[in-house]
Amino acid sequence: MSEVPPTRMNQQVFKGKKKAAESGHKLLKKKADALKVKFRDYAKMIAETKGTMSTDATTAFFSLTQAEYAAGNFKQKVAEGTLTARVRVGAGIDNVAGVKLPVFTIYETGGPADNQSLGLIGGGKKVVQVRERFTVFLSQLIKLASLQTSFVTLDEAMKVTNRRVNALENVTIPKIQNVLDYIDRELDELEREDFTRLKLVQGKKEEVTVNVSDATNKMSKLDINQDKDITATFDAQDDEDVVF
Amino acid sequence: MSTPKGPHGGLSDFNIHHGFIEALIRGMRCSFLKDADYHHITQCENLEDVKLNLSETDYADAVADMTVLTPSDLQAAAIKKLVTEFKYVRTQAVEPLATFLDFITYEYMIENIMLLLKGALSGRDINELLAQCHPLGMFKDSTMRSIPTFEPNAKGFADLYQTVLVDTPVGPYFAMFLQESSNAMGGEVRNVIEEVEIEIIKSSLIKYWIEDFTQYVEKLGGETAEIMGDLLKVRADTNAINITLNSFGTPLNEPAMRASDRKRLYPAVGHLYPSGTSMLTDVATEEELGRVLSLFPQYASIWGVHAAGSDKSIDDAFYERDVMSLELAFESQMHFGVFYAYVKLKEQEIRNLVWITECILQAQKDEINKFVPVFSFHAPWRASASKAR
Amino acid sequence: MSDVCTSPFCNAGWGELLSHMSPYGFANFGIAFGLGFSVVGAAWGIWLTGSSLVGAAVKAPRIRSKNLISVIFCEATAIYGVIMAIILANKIKKPDEESYQLPENWDFPGFYYAGYGMFSAGLSVGLTNIASGVSVGIAGSSCALADAQDASLFVKILIVEIFASALGIFGIIVGIIESNACNFPIAALDNGN
Numbered sequence: 001m002s003e004v005p006p007t008r009m010n011q012q013v014f015k016g017k018k019k020a021a022e023s024g025h026k027l028l029k030k031k032a033d034a035l036k037v038k039f040r041d042y043a044k045m046i047a048e049t050k051g052t053m054s055t056d057a058t059t060a061f062f063s064l065t066q067a068e069y070a071a072g073n074f075k076q077k078v079a080e081g082t083l084t085a086r087v088r089v090g091a092g093i094d095n096v097a098g099v100k101l102p103v104f105t106i107y108e109t110g111g112p113a114d115n116q117s118l119g120l121i122g123g124g125k126k127v128v129q130v131r132e133r134f135t136v137f138l139s140q141l142i143k144l145a146s147l148q149t150s151f152v153t154l155d156e157a158m159k160v161t162n163r164r165v166n167a168l169e170n171v172t173i174p175k176i177q178n179v180l181d182y183i184d185r186e187l188d189e190l191e192r193e194d195f196t197r198l199k200l201v202q203g204k205k206e207e208v209t210v211n212v213s214d215a216t217n218k219m220s221k222l223d224i225n226q227d228k229d230i231t232a233t234f235d236a237q238d239d240e241d242v243v244f
Numbered sequence: 245m246s247t248p249k250g251p252h253g254g255l256s257d258f259n260i261h262h263g264f265i266e267a268l269i270r271g272m273r274c275s276f277l278k279d280a281d282y283h284h285i286t287q288c289e290n291l292e293d294v295k296l297n298l299s300e301t302d303y304a305d306a307v308a309d310m311t312v313l314t315p316s317d318l319q320a321a322a323i324k325k326l327v328t329e330f331k332y333v334r335t336q337a338v339e340p341l342a343t344f345l346d347f348i349t350y351e352y353m354i355e356n357i358m359l360l361l362k363g364a365l366s367g368r369d370i371n372e373l374l375a376q377c378h379p380l381g382m383f384k385d386s387t388m389r390s391i392p393t394f395e396p397n398a399k400g401f402a403d404l405y406q407t408v409l410v411d412t413p414v415g416p417y418f419a420m421f422l423q424e425s426s427n428a429m430g431g432e433v434r435n436v437i438e439e440v441e442i443e444i445i446k447s448s449l450i451k452y453w454i455e456d457f458t459q460y461v462e463k464l465g466g467e468t469a470e471i472m473g474d475l476l477k478v479r480a481d482t483n484a485i486n487i488t489l490n491s492f493g494t495p496l497n498e499p500a501m502r503a504s505d506r507k508r509l510y511p512a513v514g515h516l517y518p519s520g521t522s523m524l525t526d527v528a529t530e531e532e533l534g535r536v537l538s539l540f541p542q543y544a545s546i547w548g549v550h551a552a553g554s555d556k557s558i559d560d561a562f563y564e565r566d567v568m569s570l571e572l573a574f575e576s577q578m579h580f581g582v583f584y585a586y587v588k589l590k591e592q593e594i595r596n597l598v599w600i601t602e603c604i605l606q607a608q609k610d611e612i613n614k615f616v617p618v619f620s621f622h623a624p625w626r627a628s629a630s631k632a633r
Numbered sequence: 634m635s636d637v638c639t640s641p642f643c644n645a646g647w648g649e650l651l652s653h654m655s656p657y658g659f660a661n662f663g664i665a666f667g668l669g670f671s672v673v674g675a676a677w678g679i680w681l682t683g684s685s686l687v688g689a690a691v692k693a694p695r696i697r698s699k700n701l702i703s704v705i706f707c708e709a710t711a712i713y714g715v716i717m718a719i720i721l722a723n724k725i726k727k728p729d730e731e732s733y734q735l736p737e738n739w740d741f742p743g744f745y746y747a748g749y750g751m752f753s754a755g756l757s758v759g760l761t762n763i764a765s766g767v768s769v770g771i772a773g774s775s776c777a778l779a780d781a782q783d784a785s786l787f788v789k790i791l792i793v794e795i796f797a798s799a800l801g802i803f804g805i806i807v808g809i810i811e812s813n814a815c816n817f818p819i820a821a822l823d824n825g826n
Contacts, residue, residue, distance in 0.1 A: 058607075058608075061606060062602075062608055062611070065598075065599065065602040066611075068598070069615070070557065070559035070560075070563075073319075076359060076363075077442060077443070119443070120443045120444065120447050120486065120487050120490050120491070121443075121486055121487065122482070122483075122486045122490075122559055124486065124490025124491075125489070125490065126557065255771055256677070256770075259680065259684045259770075260680070263680075263683075263685050263688065264684045264687055264688040265688060266688065266778075267685040267686070267687070267688025267774075267777065268688040268689070268691055270689060270782070271689045271693050271778075271781050272692055273782060274693060274781065274782060577774070577775055
């Protein structure tokens with residue numbers, strides 16, 4: 001702070017800086033608010049999805065139990081068979097107030113379902129039911145995954161933004177303000193000093209003129225020496241800066 | 245493939261060879277969970293209580309060394325118990341009962357071989373696969389291990405064909421299936437195994453098994469032919485109906501496939517054969533199936549359950565009917581049907597236990613009673629019979 | 634049977650054999666059949682019951698002593714045969730005078746009546762006891778199986794067994810009545826009287 005030379009020029013520079021900081025602060029604040037709104041939305045959506053998902057999961061796994069009751073244990077048959085994906089997850093990007101959020105979408109590959117004849121001898125209908133329930137469950141799961149990832153990213157972005165807002169508000173702007181205050185003060189001080197000096201000079205001048213008027217007549221040679229002495233007596237070191 | 249070495253005897257000479265075993269299996273009938281046991285278990289809040297309740301039943305030893313009871317562990321332990329009992333009976337048996345008991349295990353062998361073949365094609369670890377096999381359908385360990393070790397090329401498949409065909413009792417079924425399929429497809433063994441879905445191969449093999457078993461039972465004659473023959477007929481019909489019903493919405497229901505592939509899966513025995521199965525061949529929708537089944541009184545009521553669309557599914561209806569006919573097998577003496585019935589009823593009981601424990605685990609208290617108890621006095625058919633009395 | 638025996642010591646056929654057999658022989662065969670068939674019936678019944686009993690007792694050991702009653706019922710069948718055999722055996726009396734030939738005035742009708750009567754008495758006891766033994770055995774086997782499931786069924790099936798056992802008693806009653814009239818003559822008839 002003190003390194004800044006208290007000049008008019010610097011005052012102008014810092015005034016500019018302050019203005020920039022304040023507008024930046026305003027913008028960031030807006031961004032933080034937007035993020036916060038989105039964040040709340042996501043939190044709400046996650047809570048909702050989780051709520052429905054828990055029932056979806058229960059029904060899905062229970063339908064599996066039902067199917068195993070009807071068709072025997074078919075997990076191995078599914079696991080041992082060659083599997084081609086019927087559903088894939090696509091990754092996209094959503095932009096919220098300049099923050100890039102990953103979005104997962106489910107899309108069907110259009111491939112035929114494997115193991116269609118599972119439970120042919122018994123329980124086939126139940127197996128179909130399991131397939132449907134778990135497809136629903138899977139889409140829910142992907143939705144939740146998307147929301148959760150966005151949520152985490154958003155959380156991170158929000159933290160950064162908030163930190164910036166706070167830094168601007170509590171550190172940068174006060175600092176600039178301090179510098180400005182300091183420069184103001186210093187400039188005032190200098191002004192006051194100048195004023196005093198001018199006063200002093202004026203006083204000395206008046207004294208001199210009185211003396212001169214008195215002595216001109218007496219000793220005209222001394223006049224010149226006196227004049228030189230006035231400037232010689234001024235010493236900048238005598239007058240220490242007042243530091244606050 | 246197997247010819248009985250003479251009839252098993254009637255009322256007065258059945259006991260010469262099979263009296264002890266039959267009495268044994270009937271003694272084991274005591275080990276089925278009673279209505280009261282089911283009642284207690286369904287009231288349990290957690291699996292710890294279930295374990296406590298089970299330790300007062302015949303499953304005491306099975307659950308004794310379990311620290312934490314899980315449905316799958318319980319299932320494994322119960323199957324192990326069943327297999328131990330079955331093996332005990334099998335070692336006591338003499339011909340022709342021994343072959344009869346072997347026939348029961350063929351069903352599981354078929355399943356195991358299918359599992360091994362498919363697992364091998366997708367490159368699974370053999371030990372992992374063996375652990376998943378049903379213990380009732382095990383061959384010699386060396387045979388089991390040799391099945392998935394073939395090379396995936398034409399020669400390897402020929403070798404496999406030899407191994408599976410020669411060394412296992414279910415080989416002839418494979419031979420029949422491969423013969424029939426390669427006639428239809430004009431391809432090699434490998435094509436058949438790779439291209440045909442595992443469930444369809446299994447259904448075909450089960451069909452051959454049912455037919456072969458029926459033939460064997462017919463040869464045994466007497467009470468066995470009557471009671472066991474009926475059980476198998478019912479089983480064959482159940483398969484035919486289920487295959488038709490479950491093929492809707494799959495490629496199997498396409499008009500071209502119906503006659504060529506689906507028809508081949510219908511067993512050539514049963515009450516529906518031949519007029520019913522030939523009608524089933526042309527069925528394309530559920531309504532048509534219902535119309536065909538309405539001609540057969542014994543299946544019309546089961547179809548009614550499905551058509552009514554209540555929360556009871558057709559599988560439940562079939563299970564209920566199976567349990568009834570299997571229980572009826574116990575009402576008669578001096579025949580082999582009880583051995584089959586015992587294994588199947590035990591399987592139902594294991595299913596029930598898994599169902600109940602899963603329901604408790606998943607907190608589905610409303611659904612917990614949707615199982616078919618074995619030898620229950622509250623069974624619908626018994627209840628109506630006692631009312632009539 | 635291409636070469637028919639032509640010797641005078643040969644029998645012409647089964648008819649001659651049976652008609653020339655001594656009534657003593659018939660009587661003793663009657664005892665043998667009566668006892669033998671009864672024992673066959675009893676033994677048959679015991680293994681029918683026994684194998685089921687042993688098997689069922691593996692899972693329900695409590696039935697093992699109670700169901701010995703079924704075995705005892707079967708055993709009773711053999712006892713009927715033994716009783717009959719003793720009764721019949723006591724009726725066989727040898728002639729007072731020992732000679733190679735029976736006297737002219739020997740009571741031949743009574744003699745043959747006694748022989749045939751005792752033969753058929755023994756046979757009727759034996760055959761009924763086979764039937765009785767087998768049926769008791771089957772009922773006993775069912776009894777063991779039923780008792781293993783439900784102890785309250787034991788008494789009910791036991792009654793069935795008792796009826797099956799009664800079949801043997803019918804045989805023995807008829808056999809005793811049949812044999813009552815059979816008296817082997819021990820001396821020649823008095824011609825004068």
